[in-house]
Amino acid sequence: MHVIVVYDISIERVNDIKKLLKKYLNWVQNSVFEGELTLGRMKELEIDIGKVIDKENDSVILYSINNPIWIKKKIIGKEKATTENII
Amino acid sequence: MHVIVVYDISIERVNDIKKLLKKYLNWVQNSVFEGELTLGRMKELEIDIGKVIDKENDSVILYSINNPIWIKKKIIGKEKATTENII
Numbered sequence: 232m233h234v235i236v237v238y239d240i241s242i243e244r245v246n247d248i249k250k251l252l253k254k255y256l257n258w259v260q261n262s263v264f265e266g267e268l269t270l271g272r273m274k275e276l277e278i279d280i281g282k283v284i285d286k287e288n289d290s291v292i293l294y295s296i297n298n299p300i301w302i303k304k305k306i307i308g309k310e311k312a313t314t315e316n317i318i
Numbered sequence: 319m320h321v322i323v324v325y326d327i328s329i330e331r332v333n334d335i336k337k338l339l340k341k342y343l344n345w346v347q348n349s350v351f352e353g354e355l356t357l358g359r360m361k362e363l364e365i366d367i368g369k370v371i372d373k374e375n376d377s378v379i380l381y382s383i384n385n386p387i388w389i390k391k392k393i394i395g396k397e398k399a400t401t402e403n404i405i
Contacts, residue, residue, distance in 0.1 A: 235381065237324060239348035239398055260377055261326035262349060277394060284395050290347055291394045294322065294381075301388045307367050307378045311326055 233299040234273060236264045240289040247283045248291070251276075260311045267299070320386040321360060323351045327376040334370045335378070338363075347398045354386070 236256060240248050252258075255276045256266035268276065273295065280291050296302045323343060327335050339345075342363045343353035355363065360382065367378050383389045 235322070237347055237350045239350075260324055260379060263324045263326075263379070277392070280394050286395045289395045290398045292347060292350070293392045293394070295390045295392070296383065296388055298388075301383055301385075303382045305364070305380045305382070307364060307380070308371050308373045308376045311377045 232268060232270065232273065233296045233302060234266060234268050234276075235259075235294040236276075236291060237294075238262050238284075238289070238291045240284060240291070244283060244285065244289060248280070251279055251283055258312055268295075319355060319357065319360065320383045320389060321353060321355050321363075322346075322381040323363075323378065324381075325349050325376070325378045327371060327378070331370060331372065331376060335367070338366055338370055345399055355382075 234256065236252060238248055238252075239262070249258075252264040255268060255272060256264035259265045273293070277293065280293075284291060321343065323339055325335055325339075326349070336345075339351040342355060342359060343351035346352045360380070364380065371378060
């Protein structure tokens with residue numbers, strides 16, 4: 232399935248969540264990762280996110296779409312993911 | 319169609335993009351908006367975004383899905399949109 236992850240996380244944990252998401256997905260933009268995952272990997276990712284974040288204050292949203300052709304992506308401005316490698 | 323917008327924008331223009339996106343969509347999380355738009359409204363939004371951003375440096379991604387049932391949303395941690403109204 233195609234997965235988009237966005238996070239809104241306290242600065243102390245930003246590096247941890249980035250490091251974790253990089254294992255599963257591709258960096259797209261500031262606080263956005265995207266990629267293809269099996270249902271099993273998706274479940275693993277959810278568990279790992281739960282270990283890294285402070286559930287009282289941090290927020291992570293996972294959008295998933297079974298068929299990637301169902302989702303269209305349009306970029307306005309600079310495509311950050313291909314021009315910068317800063318994570 | 320269901321639309322998710324994420325942005326990575328220079329601090330000077332963050333308030334402008336938030337104000338613009340609020341006219342079309344609902345705030346979900348830091349730099350993420352979401353909602354239903356007709357194709358016409360989607361085109362208008364794309365034009366308006368082009369007027370607000372600096373295309374050399376800023377980046378806005380619009381994900382669109384024709385049928386909202388195709389997309390699943392899972393929140394881990396705090397659901398920011400319903401607990402805070404800070405935009």
